[in-house]
Amino acid sequence: MPQATIVDSHCHLDFPDFDAERDDVVARALAAGVTRMVTICTRLRLEPQVRAIAESYDPVFYAAGTHPMSAAEEPLATVDDLVALAAHPKFVGIGESGLDYHYTAESAAIQQTSLRIHIAAARETGLPLIIHARDADDDMARILNEEYRNGAYPCVMHCFSSGAELAKVALDLGFYLSMSGIAAFPKSQDLRDIFAAAPVDRILLETDSPYLAPPPHRGRRNEPAYTAHTAKVGAEVHGMTYEDFARQTTANFDRLFWKAAA
Template identity: 50%
Template sequence: MLVDSHCHLDFPDFAEDLDGVVSRAGAAGVGLMLTIGTKLHAFPAVRGVAERFPNIYCSVGVHPHEAENDWGYAAETLIAETHHPKVVAIGETGLDYFYDHSPRELQQKSFRAHCDASRRTGLPMVIHTRDADDDTISLLESELAHGPFTGVIHCFTGTRRLAEACLAMGFYISISGIITFKSAADLKQTVAEAVPLEKLLVETDSPYLAPIPHRGKRNEPAFTRKTAECVAGLKGVSIETLADVTTANFFTLFNKVPRAALLEQAA
């Protein structure tokens, strides 16, 4: 079984055929999905998707694009939502200096609040970082000095230095369909050489970033398999081994997800 560790099933792109999307995921061997919060005012819809399907869980958080407008930077706001059994992670959060849709100082303030919520709840963080390697590393190092927490660098496209620094801090690395692109030579080398199997996850980030041969179309969780096949080839293992390892990694990291969910999907 595969797990899509990062998707956005509350987005309008899926409004017309969500049942079909979930059904096709299952047919492709994708038995569990984590749908990700990006805006607090939209979180009820994210949670609603998780409540509707037994094999979907969710996170609560504020994307760095929304850091300026969406909330008051209080960890308690996030923590209040984590008592729900389907809320298993904090985020997505992080830093995006490519688009700079929110001022950088507010992105950092929001990121630190998510770190606090992760530390206080014990739930892992889902971290977005783009063109912000130095500040991502330094912020995580400074926050870890206040107490431990863990998480995943999702849709990893950063430098090998970023990967190695985050791995050294105990974080996982999640790979999206970008790994299948012809332009991803550096990323492929980093995954092949620097990211151990026991720290890897796979994801779609759907509806974005559909892998080859679906590039240019709406992405969906069923396509996790194409990414997993590419990663398996880079790591020199079978798709079955890659699926087993990344699924085990998912349950280790997102340990609020009951392992009974794995048995239910395998039955």
């Protein structure tokens, strides 16, 4: 695997999948050229544990929010809650928040309320909003646009796997699209085409580990080191060398996640 510095902009190092070997997982990431990782807290009551992981490893930063699939089960966050977390030097993003109608469409209304709270916190802090969108393209496009008219905010569409129309809405608002292992799956040509059409200065890399391992690890536990496999596919999609694509996506990360900039 080519060696060049890249960033895993979205992983879940607090998940029990990593409990037995978190030190080794971080070490393997560094060995693969993944020099920074953002670990994401999906339920605010778990924020202390996620923060502790970021504090334990120099290359690890963190973000926190209420995942849309948990929005109906968790207390509704407040803007003040999220803004207060942003005081921590290693807290670098708001979320993940968003809309997921695949499994949890019945909680659409509370998901939308939660999303707007997270957007307000991103607007107030200037930290990037981290969006999870699944089977909710129309509502997502509408809310992102409505809220942007109320005031600009930075944003990344994490693990982007939605349609070309939502990609266009996000890019037109100045947002970023994050490429996960899904983009490396053999049947994901439509998604690769969306990334190929996107400006290369608006693309990030991520694993969403422990989920969505790219080939050749598909079907097994994902980990930050495997960002390199997705980066290789991204470089091919954009007709770039691995090193140039790595350099570009790292610069993109530094621009958006300014608190974690190299």
